[in-house]
Amino acid sequence: MAFGLASCSPGGLSSSQDGVYAPGIDTRKEAVNGIDVGHRLIAAGEYELAIKAFTRAALDQGMDAEILSGLGTANLGLGRLGQAETLLRRAAAEQDAWPEIYNNLGVVLMERGKTAEAEQIFRKAYALDDGESTLIRDNLRLALAKTENSVTVDPENNNYKLVRRGSSDYLIRPAS
Numbered sequence: 505m506a507f508g509l510a511s512c513s514p515g516g517l518s519s520s521q522d523g524v525y526a527p528g529i530d531t532r533k534e535a536v537n538g539i540d541v542g543h544r545l546i547a548a549g550e551y552e553l554a555i556k557a558f559t560r561a562a563l564d565q566g567m568d569a570e571i572l573s574g575l576g577t578a579n580l581g582l583g584r585l586g587q588a589e590t591l592l593r594r595a596a597a598e599q600d601a602w603p604e605i606y607n608n609l610g611v612v613l614m615e616r617g618k619t620a621e622a623e624q625i626f627r628k629a630y631a632l633d634d635g636e637s638t639l640i641r642d643n644l645r646l647a648l649a650k651t652e653n654s655v656t657v658d659p660e661n662n663n664y665k666l667v668r669r670g671s672s673d674y675l676i677r678p679a680s
Contacts (some may be wrong), residue, residue, distance in 0.1 A: 537563060542574045551581040569598035573605045580612055588612045596625075603633035607640050614647060623647040 538561025545554035546618060558574040565571070576591030592609040600614035613622035626644040633640050 505581050509663050537561070539570055539574065542571075542578070546574070546578055546581065549581070551578040554578040554581075569595045569600050569602075572598070573608065576605075577608055580608060585612055589616065595664065601652075603629040603637065603640060605629075605638075605641060606632065610643060610647065611668075614650075619647060623651050 510514060538557050542557035542561060545551070547555055555575060555578045558571050558578065562571045572591050572595035576588045576595060579585075579588040579591060581640070589612045592605060592612060595605045596609055603680045606625050610622045610625040610629060613619075623644070626640065628646050630637075630644050631641045635641065
């Protein structure tokens with residue numbers, strides 16, 4: 505009864521500074537870039553929302569390598585390997601593709617069992633990166649080891665898992 509009376513009193517809950525209602529929209533400020541929002545959502549593990557953010561960014565800016573890469577990475581996080589591969593291949597075909605795109609494409613190919621092609625993609629990522637990234641180097645080593653031992657690898661010991669490092673980089677680790 506006391507709560508009911510408090511909400512009916514002058515001022516009520518909505519007029520206090522710390523009320524239960526969300527603040528309004530400040531239309532005077534510039535909106536946050538959709539690509540940045542998408543990367544933040546990927547980092548938070550919110551892949552579906554990231555896809556929506558990258559899609560809105562594509563409407564504003566057009567489809568470029570960064571948006572394609574973001575969409576592919578979000579689909580990779582959701583386990584949609586076919587869609588991730590298609591999007592990351594499109595991103596890699598763009599002129600301004602960078603090593604992380606090739607790394608993520610290599611991760612998808614490894615997960616899909618396309619080890620030989622993944623090795624070539626990791627080599628390209630490593631070359632574009634000038635060998636600076638330990639993440640890409642580790643993924644290349646793993647792909648090389650899997651390719652060299654493909655005849656002697658036990659099929660039951662073929663389990664790998666993706667480990668996300670950074671906003672849109674993935675590392676392949678043997679599952680323990």
